[in-house]
Amino acid sequence: MSRSTRANRRGTRSGGADSGVAAGAGGPADTATVLEAVRANPDLRTAHVIVRDLILKGIEGVALPNLRRQMTQTLDDMLAGKLGFKALQGTALEPLGVLSADSDGIVLPEGAWQQERLLGCLAEVASNNEPSRDIPPPVDVSDALLAEMTDAMDPALLRQTLEALHGYIESSSPMSAVVRVLVQLAQMEGPLRLLGPPTPCDLQTFAQHLAALANQLNTLHDPKMLGEHLQSRHFKRAKYELFALQHMQLLVWLQRVQQGLNQGVGKQGPELTSFVNSIGHAARVLLFQPLLLHTLQIMQTVTNLPSEEVPGSMQQAMLYPSESATDEDRVEWLQLNLLLQFQSVYRDALCNPSLYQPTYSSGEANLFSGFLRLEDIYTHLIGRFPACCPLSDQEQAVLTQMCTKLNRYFNDGKQIKQVLESQPQHGKQLLVNGQLASSVQYAVRDWILPFMMAFTDLLKVLWTLWAQLKRKQQQSEAQLKAVEHIARLVGACIVGQLAEEEAALRAHQAAIRPAEPKEPPPPASLPPAPPRGAAAAPNGLPAPAESGSGGWASVVRRPPVEPPAGGAALPAPKPAPPPPSAAAKPRSVSGGATDEAVRELVCKRESARFARDFDAADKLREQLSRWGITLDDQNKLWRAADGRSGPITAVNISELHAQKAAKSGAAHLPDEEIDRLVKEREQARFTSDYKTADRLRDQLEKHGVHLDTKENKWQAADGRSGPIGPVNISAAHAQKAARAGAPKLPVEEIEKILVQREQARARRDYKTADVLREQLEKHGVYLDANKWHSPDGRSGAIVMSSFSDEDVGKILASRQAARLRHDYKTADRLRDQLNEQCVSVDDKKNRWDASDGRSGNIEPFTCVPPPVPDLSAFAEKEEIESAAEARPAPSPRSDAAAAKGESKRILPEKARRELAKRLREATGASARLCEKALQAHADDMDRAAEWLLSQADNKAETNGN
Incomplete structure (x- = not known):
């Protein structure tokens, strides 16, 4: 039987006495009237098909970009048979879970009308004005660990990376100094040179270049560099955690290069040259290249931080989990703290060789202290991780194997610590005798560095598993949101089709029965809906279009209902039955109950459930049900039949105990005492002293004070309240x-x-x-x-500096003069004099800082050139003027390249020698070097003097290392 034939039969029956259509034929009926007509007339309860083009048109009207993108992708997956509407089970749209997809549209089967809740669901979909939030953006695929490199980078990609880094050299970020040094190392002559062939060298020179590279890597993650964003409201936790883990990868690769370097000891001649070439290639490919990419990612992130607070910021991540925190929140907090603790220990163990002494040193004792804190966090994390992150059998086996290996390292570390603490003078020799170490001085390092490499592998596995879980959860939530909105869109289309069919039936009744009984009032069983043609709802879904030839049914497969043929005999119309009374079908809404009354009963029920008074809880639930309120304990929501909803707030146990104590006449505490107890409790929680924290909380509750960790405040029974302040870690x-x-x-x-x-x-x-x-x-x-x-x-x-700003300036000026004349012993003595007065000097940033908060700039050396000498003995005046006119703009090339004499000479050679002589008198450098500096800097005395000073500083630092 065709749909058109079925429509004709419905039209024939619609004029009978069983028809429930009560609206007139003058205009479109509202949603409540249409759905009441569907309830009364079985011929309207047929299958519906909403074609793909109509759904896409509705999706285009969604104003939320991420949701619109996800809805389009989800619709394609549905039409391809990859997804369905079963995900709606357990939600408010569960009656629409019977929807199915075919090749070109969404189908509501005829059997779906057997559900009693379907009409109510369609009414809610057609009249829902609840605002909708956008879903999170897709996961950034660039957030990944560094890939281990085995070959040199493509030259074009390498130059592109260095050019991008060069753009950050002049930025205001303190990390620009690290970028400058890395770019110089990549270009200057040496074993780590990336642009051009590397320079051959001996093992000592190579070790110095490698140490410089390691120093820049750790400086990048210094507390005053990237670590400055540890408590930032603008830096995402996921990004910071990724950069810290990449730092661990680079430290592992640095350790492998250092281990390879140790194998070159004792080599000489061609064998040594070949070895240095090989180890240099490994350092450039395995360490230097990924370090450049890592630095570029950090600079791009730091320079583009938003001005407002971001969700999932580092400031939120560093807060200790509240009592209401989920297990997933605690696992994320433990993961972050484990990574930060491990980052500190690994950096010291690998890059600070002065820690290791022939006897047990304080630096090694600090390493073991960090090691024990690491074990504590690791134990708590591994105990919670499998319950929060479902693992496959293969993943579980890999994780178990890694944890077993690390447990052996932990046991060995405790034994070594016990031996060294019991015999600090001879303990290391005992370890060597027991074959637990190969060297007396480096006994601790021989154990801890392999442990660090194994622990890094565990951190990478945990991060990968957790990132996969979060991506799956986000994708699942986004798909569910898209399915719900597609279901709402399809439901609105179905209501539009029903409105057109109902309008056609009313038009037919008006044609065959001119005199109609007076229209009864709208039925009370369904909530009123907005008029047809209203504006789009705030949730982004378009409202149904107006009825008629241009409405919903004009673009779907099923045609509107056709009136019967003109010659068909129709039975005599029967009088319409009277409308049902209100008493026969009571209105299933909230009975006039306000939101406050509903929340009060919901809170009473939660309190009764907490007290295990299930009889009282059931009575309260029945009372709410009589008001038309349904409770969703799984999703912690209550819903009213008129569309209102609200959360079911969990019971505050602390508040219950505090109220009970207040009713029993507990003495009130002053605000100062409350603040002191609250502060002590937060500090006890921070140090994992939960026994003391619970005791302090109980003490507060006995005096009628409860703690609201969600709102981060305390509340007294007499109405007083105050904030729960941050923890002073010290x-x-x-x-x-x-x-x-x-x-x-x-x-x-x-x-x-x-x-x-x-x-x-x-x-x-x-x-x-x-x-x-x-x-x-x-x-x-x-x-x-x-x-x-x-x-x-x-x-x-706390002791402060006794120097005034003027005193500091005088000492700094004297120090700059000493540095200029290469008197580094005097310069160091003056710097130490400032340090003793709690004044720090930062030559890289040209700033000084005092412990009392004062700071200032260090005036750089300015070489005041003497009067222009008489050059008549060297050249004619015209020759000098023409040379001055031909002086080009300063070259943007680096000083190292310019020092090779590539810049154009400005003065005659004799004139330059005279300037070089004066420069030598001011700086103490050799005549040849002064002439070379003038040649490289276009005969500019100031720039040449600054370059000579920087070269002397670099040489002094290299000799000091």
Whole structure:
């Protein structure tokens, strides 16, 4: 039977007494009237097909770009048979889960009308004005680990990378200094040269170049470089974690190059030359090339940080998980902290050889302290990870094998630590005798570096598995969102088709029965809908079009209902039955209940469920049901029949205990005491002292104070409230030591350690400064911005510099003069004098900083040229003037290239020799070098002097290393 024939039969029956169409024939009926007519007339409850073009037209009207893109892709997958509407099960659109896709559209089968909830679902779809948020953008495919390189980069790609890096040299970022050095290393002569053939050298020179490269790698991740964004609101956690993991990869490759370099000891002649060529190729390909790509990624990210806070920022990620945090939140927090802790330990173990001494040193003790913290975080993470990240059998086997290997390393490390602590003088020799080490001095390094490489492999596996899980979750959520909106779009189209069919039936009734009974009021079983032709809803879905030949049915496969033929005999019309009374079909809405009343009952029910009073909870649920409220405990939502909805808030256990204590007459605490207890509890939680944290929380609850960790505030029973402030990390460690019974320090000893710490900070020796701060914390002394505090109530100011700005400027001027005349011993003495007064000097940035917050610029050396000499003995005046007129603009080439004499000579040779003589008197450099500097800098005395000073500084640093 064709659809047209079925439509004719429906039209014939629609005029009977069983017809429920009550609207007049004058215009289109609203949604409630149309769906009530469908409820009354079975002939309207047939199959519907919405063609692909109509759905795509609706998708084009979605204003949210990411959702629109995902809907288009999901629709293609549905039409290809890859996806369906089964994902709607358990949602408010579950009745539309019977929709199916064929080759060119979405089909609502005729059997779908047997569902009692379908009409209500269509009414909600047609009248839903709930705003919709956009889905997250697709995952950035560039967020990946560095690929291990085995061959040299394509020359064009290498030049493109270096040109991109060169554009960041003049940026305001402090990392521009690292970029400048890396670009120079790639171009200058040496074993690591990338542009052009490398220069042959001996093992010592190669080791110096490799150390310079390693230094720039670690400087890039220094706390004042990339580490400055550790608490940033604008830096995404995922990016920071990726860069830290790439840092670990580069350290592993650096370790492999260092291991290969050790094999060249003892080689001589051609064998040594061949070995240096091989190890140089490995360093350039395996380490230097990926380091350039890593640096470029960091600079691109840092220079394009948004001005507003981003979701998933580092500031949010560094916060300790609240009590309401999920297991996934805790796993992410543990992963980030494990990576940051490992990054610090690995950098020290690999790149600080001074830690390893013939006897057990304090630096090695610090390594073991970091190692034990690493094990603690690792144990907590591995215990939670499999439950939050489903693993296949193969993935589980790989992870188990890696953890078994690392557990052996942890056990060996504890044994080595025990031996060295029991016998610090001869413990390393015992390890060598027991074949646990091959060298006395490097016994600790021989164990910890292989452990670091194995641990890096574990971090990469965990990061990959977690990233895959997050991508799958995001893709699944985006697909579900797209399926829901496609279902809403199809439902709106179906309602549009039904409206046209119902309008055709009313037109036919008006033709055969001119006198119609008075139109009854709209039925109460369905909520009213917006009028036809209304504007698009805020959720991005277009409203149904107007009825008529240009409406929804004009672009779908099924034609509108046709009236019966003119000669067909029709039965006499029967009087329409009276409309059903309101008492016979009660309105299934919220019964006039306000949102506040609903939330109050929902909260009472949650409290009853928490108290395991299930009878009271069921009675409250029945009362809500009589109001037309349904509860979705799985998704923690309540919904009303009129479209309203809201969250089901979890019970605040702390608030219940606090209210109970307040009712029993507990004494009130002053705000200062509450703040003190809250601060101590946060510090105890930070140091994983959960027993103390729980005790402090119970103490607060006994006095009617509950903690709302979600809102990050405390609330007293009498209405007072206050914020839960951030954790002072130093205070947390100090209080933990005080609770453990740490011995007290006298004030003189505290101030002595503070002076040593500030002096270490001034000379940029942050490791020593951290060791001294930890020494204070072990005795219960913690530091804030400008004061120190001890657990017994003592406090005092942190020592500040006694130098004025003028004093600092004079010493810096004297130091610059000493550097200019190559008197580095005097320059170092003046720098140490500033350090002793807690003033640090940064020659790279030309700035000084004092511990009291003052800072300033270091005036660079300016060579004031003497009056122009009489050059008549060397050349005619016209020759000099013509040479001056022909002076070109300064060349953008690097100083190293210019020093080779590639720039054009400006003055005659004799005149340049006279200038070189004056430059030699000012700088102390050789005459040949002064003449070469003038030639390279277009006879500019200032630029030539600055270049000579920089070359002398580089040579001094190289000799110092």
